[in-house]
Amino acid sequence: MSQYKSSKNSGLRGSFRSWLRGGGMHSVMAITLLAVVFIIVPNRLGNPQFAYASDADQPRYRDMLCDNWGVVFDLLAPTQTSPTVTNYEYSVSTSQVITEPTSWTALSPADATSPIQISWNTLGLPQGVLHYFYVRAAFSDNTKSLSWWRVVNGGSTSTRHAGCTVSGSSAAETVPSRPYSLVATAGSGSASIAFSLDSRGTAEGVTNYKYSLDGVNYTALSPADASSPVTIPSLTPGVSYTIYLKAVNSVGDSVASASVNVVPVSGPPTVTSISPSSGTTAGGTSVTITGTNFISGTTVSIGGSSCTSVVVVSSTSITCTTPPGTAGAKDVVVATGISPNATLAGGFTYVAPPSAPATPDLATASDSGSSSTDDITSDNTPTISVGSASNGNTVTVTATKSGQTNVTCTFTATSQTGCDLGTLVDGVWSVTAKQTASGIDSSSTAALSITVDATSPTVTSFSSTKSNGTYGIGTTVNITATLSEAVVDGASITVTLDTGDTVVLTKATSTTLTGTYTVGTGDNSADLNVSSFTLTSAPTDTAGNAMTSTVLPNGANNIAGAQAIVIDTTPPTLSSATANTAGTQVTLTFNEPLNPTTAVAGDFAVSVGTTSFTVSSISVSGSTVILTLGTPAEIGDVISIVYTAPTPNSATSNSAIQDTAGNDAMSFTATATVAPEPEPAPSPASSPTTTVAPTPTVAPTTTVVPPKTSQPRVLECKSVTKSKKSTAPVLIGEKLSRGIIFDPASPKLDSGDEQELDRVTAVMTERGGLVLVSGFARKNGVDSAEYLKNLSLARARNVSNYLVAKGIRVSMWFEGFGAVTKDIGTSLERKVELRWIDDSEKLEYEKKCSIK
Structure with missing residues (x-):
């Protein structure tokens, strides 16, 4: 007989060897080479096709056995519960590794329990050579652990190497490999154990098997049985057993198998009842069968047809689903594989289902729609009637709507023909019915579609x-x-x-x-x-x-x-009537914009005294009506204007003075005085000139001739007006001039303006008091209000400075009002007005006017 020499751990425990090999082994010498070195953790190396698990999830070397069969490793498995270990892999090297091995072989068949064994026939290693073995775990998530060559412990890393030298023929006599993939089937006071066995390393052949009920004490089968499955005898029915197997040959026993559990039965099955005991001939009834000695793999048939979805709940209970069958009582047969089968004669009765009742209908009391056939109701707990149901049968009405829980009601078909559904939300519901006889349901009826609307319109x-x-x-x-x-x-x-x-x-x-x-x-x-x-x-x-x-x-x-x-519907009203200095036009100003289509000439009677004037044309601009006279009036004439409104017709095409809404102005009478021409005045020897350049954002600058010693003050006034609804100010005091008219966009005085101011200077020679200078600008629809305000202020300042330069003795307050008309103005708006108040009013006025 060939001898295998092995070197192994000097501290190898005898109990481990005894447990690992049950006796009958040839004597061997073995020395396990075990080196423990603490090093810094190196970088991981390995197959890039998988990921490493954490360092903690690795098997720990505990012991190794080398004999003339092969090698067996006792190890501590990884401790984590997920992922689980599905197999182990090994690597063999003729020298101690310094990094994680890269070449690995998986155990075949897979073995995920310790100890693990590998036969020399499987390894096929050369004789007389020392080899080192490394083992790692393979997990259910496809990750791998590190091997035991590098075991991480509290931040340090120790290396372990297990070596074994073998000599002799690899075909030498060996013990069998251990049984694996055990499957237990309960028997009557026994258990049948099926398994697989690796044929490698069994040159002498398996002669029998041993079993253990505690993993320690093994009993050989008697008589001997050398093939799968084997029967374990003399077991107590109803008790759970954990069974291990070993294969036996002339050399000795294999390593113990993994365990398998089984609960033996006391004998063949029995059936005492089935519930429910009846069901539809269509099949599909879920039943529970009660009896004894039910085991895994039990089958059930009713009326000769197999039940589906058989579940052995316990040794006394089985559930399954009935197959289709014909009407009548049928035998229920339960088979466990232990003769005889159990039969419950006529235990299950097939019942033909009742016919479906008539399609449901919305009861008249609940049908609140416009007709009795529209199936619309404002009743959210409507009554549903169902016809053609057999007396005594239970009728179930079901209402369904997507996204809502089904709502049902039931009644017994006697004199009652309907029932009230529970609360239904607004919307369309599908309503069906079925009737039940002896626990058997009919098919559902065709659906009734009802619309529930319990919400009032708004x-x-x-x-x-x-x-x-x-x-x-x-x-x-x-x-x-x-x-x-x-x-x-x-x-x-x-x-x-x-x-x-x-x-x-x-x-x-x-x-x-x-x-x-x-x-x-x-x-x-x-x-x-x-x-x-x-x-x-x-x-x-x-x-x-x-x-x-x-x-x-x-x-x-x-x-x-x-x-x-x-x-x-409010008509426009006349605000003012003015005549131009030429006496050729009269301007009528109203309180709101007017419609361009206006009154005809015949609606106006214009006269001066007893002399009538014809109106040659009429034009409308914004809120003004301009009458052009056929014959000019004289200076100082008071022109009388009488307007007779035509009959209103509330249409903007009506020939009347109308606002934009079509409201006709009422008849009115007004007068306008033609202003006299300015009085001539001698030209001064020399006249100061004033240059002002107004801008939209910066007040115009003024060049003023320096005043003489003792000249009066010229001050800008913040306000000389009293509040009024329109934007035009109310000017106070005696009017000194008919108005200084400026060129468009200009604050400069022309020669005509200077003549008029010379005349005012002469008038004021012997007067005290205060002169008020008010500047204005024409609204043109282009320039900004700020620009026009600055322009009017420049005009007032230039007039004031001119008067001072001409020797006027009284003080002056000047102010610029900008454009004061609501609509586009006339040339008369480009003016400066001069007013005078005496000393008695001066103090009161100055209280109202603050200096800027």
Whole structure:
């Protein structure tokens, strides 16, 4: 007999060897080479096709056995619970490694329990050579552990090397490999154990098997049995056993197998009951069978057909699903493989299901729709009637809707033909019914579709198709109410507008009500809106829900929030009448913009005294009407203007003075005086010149001739006006001049202006008091208000400085008002006015005017 020489650990435990080999081994010498060195953890090396698990998840070397069969490793498995160890891999080297090995072989068949064994036939190593063995774990998530050559412990790393030298023939007599993949089947007081066995290393052949019930004491099968499966006898029924196997040959015993559990039964099965004991011939009834000695692999048949989904719950209970069958009582047969089979004669009765009842219908009491066939209801717990159900059968009504829990009700078919469903949310529901006889359901009926609507309609918005704009008397404005849902005919509401008018809206489409508002005398609204509404004939939806809410939509859901409709029935009024100095034109100024189509000449009677003047043309600009006279009036003439308004027709094409809403001005009488020509004055020997350059953002600068000693002060006044609705100031004091008129966009004085100012200087020679200088500019629709303000201020300053330079003795306050007309002005607006107040008023005035 060949001898295997091995070197192994001098501290190898005898108990381990005894446990590992059950006796009958040839004597061997073995020395295990074990080196422990503490080093710094090196970088990991390995196959790039997988990931390493953590350092902690690695097997620990505990012991190794080398004999004439092969090598067996006793190890501590990784301690983590997930992922699990599925196999071990080994690497063999003729020298101690200094890095993680890169070449690995997996155990085949896989073995995930300690100890692990590898036969010399499997290894195929050369004889007489010392080899070192390294083992690592393979996990269920495809990761690998590090091998035991580098064991991490508390931050340090120790290396371990297990070596073994073998000599002799690799085909020498050996003990068998251990059985694996054990499967246990319970028997009557016994267990059948099927398994697999690696044929390598079994040159002498397996002659028998031994079994253990505690993993320590083994009993040989008697009589001997050398093939799978083997039967373990003399077991107590109902007790759980853990069984181990060893293979036996003439050399000795194999390593012990992994364990397998089994609970033997006491004998063949018995059946005492089945519940339920009846079901539909269509099959599919879930049943529970009660009896004894049920084991894994048990089958059940009813009426000769196999049940499906058989589950052995315990040794006394089985569940399964009945197969289809014919009507009548059928035998229930349970087979465990232990004869005889158990039979419950006529234990299960197949019952033909009842026919489906009639399609459900919405009961008349719940059908609130416009017809008895529309299946629309405002009842959210509607009554459903079902016909053609057999007396005594239970009828189940089920309502389904996507996204909602099914709602059901039941009744017994006798005199009762329906039931009330639980609460249904608004929407469309599908309703079916079935009847049940002796626990057997019929098929479901065709579906009834019902619409549940328990919500009353509401007004969601008010609107109008009238274009944005200003409208006067006689204009029609349509008003539309949009509803939250369709309503039936006959619906109407009455709305109250912010003008105070009421309009009745009636059904126009299924979801709208409309009406027409006609603008009447005295109606006015800055932004037409519905302010409230009442229910004239409450709109009712198709389910019968009547509108009850009169909550007013607001914001963009009301007319004013979405449109700009102005109602204006107030006529324009005359503010002033002025004549130009040439006596050829009279300008009538009104309080608001006018319609370009205006009155005809025949509507005006113009006269001076008893002399009538013809109106040759009429023009409108903004809020002014300009009458051009056929014959000029004389200076100082007081022109009388009589306007006779034509009959109003509330149309902007009417030949009358109208505002943009079409409201006609009332008849009126006015006068305008033709201003006299300026009085001539001698030209001064020399006149100071003033240069001012106004800009839109910086006040014009003024070049002023230096005043003489004892000249009066020239001060800028913040305000010399009293508040008035229009923007034009009210000037106080005696008027000293007919007005200084400037060229467009200019603050410069021309020769005519200087002559007029010389005349004013002469008038003021003997006077005290205070001169007030007020500058203005013409609104032209182009320049900014700031620019025109600065321009008017420059004009007033230049006039003041000129008067001082000409020797006027009194102090002056000047102010610029800019453009003061609402609309585009005339050339007369490019002016400076001069007023005088005496000493008695001077102090009071200065209190009202602060110095800038």
